[in-house]
Amino acid sequence: MKRYERYVAIGDSSTEGLDDPDGRGRYRGWADRFAERVARSQGSLLYANLAIRGRSTRQVRDQQLQPALQLRPDLATVFAGTNDVVSRRFDPTRVAADLEEMQSTLISAGATVLSINLPDLSPVMPMARLLRERIERLNSEIRRVCRETGAVLVDLAAYPVASDPRLWSDDRLHANSAGHARIAWALAEALEIPDTPDGWADPLPPSPPPRLTEAITAEARWIGRYLAPWIWRHLWGRSSGDELDPKRPELTSVVSE
Numbered sequence: 001m002k003r004y005e006r007y008v009a010i011g012d013s014s015t016e017g018l019d020d021p022d023g024r025g026r027y028r029g030w031a032d033r034f035a036e037r038v039a040r041s042q043g044s045l046l047y048a049n050l051a052i053r054g055r056s057t058r059q060v061r062d063q064q065l066q067p068a069l070q071l072r073p074d075l076a077t078v079f080a081g082t083n084d085v086v087s088r089r090f091d092p093t094r095v096a097a098d099l100e101e102m103q104s105t106l107i108s109a110g111a112t113v114l115s116i117n118l119p120d121l122s123p124v125m126p127m128a129r130l131l132r133e134r135i136e137r138l139n140s141e142i143r144r145v146c147r148e149t150g151a152v153l154v155d156l157a158a159y160p161v162a163s164d165p166r167l168w169s170d171d172r173l174h175a176n177s178a179g180h181a182r183i184a185w186a187l188a189e190a191l192e193i194p195d196t197p198d199g200w201a202d203p204l205p206p207s208p209p210p211r212l213t214e215a216i217t218a219e220a221r222w223i224g225r226y227l228a229p230w231i232w233r234h235l236w237g238r239s240s241g242d243e244l245d246p247k248r249p250e251l252t253s254v255v256s257e
Contacts, residue, residue: 004038006048006071008073010051010064010068010179011064013053014051015051016052018053019174020180021177023122028177031187034184034188037184037185047253048252054083056080058246067249071104078099078103085131086131090134095141096142112152115146118157119159119162135157143155156183161202167182177240
């Protein structure tokens, strides 16, 4: 196995780790979990996470790419696009160009780059049916970009388990702890990390559908707690990541669990 010394993650809230609480008032997430798997396998790893929630792909490119390069990573993950998909001015060509620039620049600097795409969110959030075409277009572009740059793609959209609501948090936009664990598992398998077990894409056991009253109550709660505040922020041009800094801006040693 190739040894990696410096891993840098760039992206938005998914890479930052929402909604996978670490028990200390912050978020863990798949990037942290992936770093821990790599460190456990080879004994050590330096890791930085520059991701900030609410960032568009262009903002990730403009704000995180150069700081990432300054850390001289030999391993990097690049994931963005969710905030573009829900934008009124979604432009998949522009998003793809920004992703391609980030991937190719990091690869040219000597990094092995991994990316993921978006699964179908319709089973998680019925309103996401309105976004299905956008997500499919974005995923098509991500697949093309990875083929052209040589980045390793973990194609979450190809596996039904990625759309299982039990792997998503209450806000329906972020993976929960179990979902983040599966993504980290998938990345480790794609990188052929030793001792990574097979099975990240295995389906969860069947579960009975919720009762109609439970479904209606859950929908109303979600609209009031998550959708309405999100709409309000966007109407005012605000982001949940305003005034936030990266959680792990410098390379530090990973403590594997």
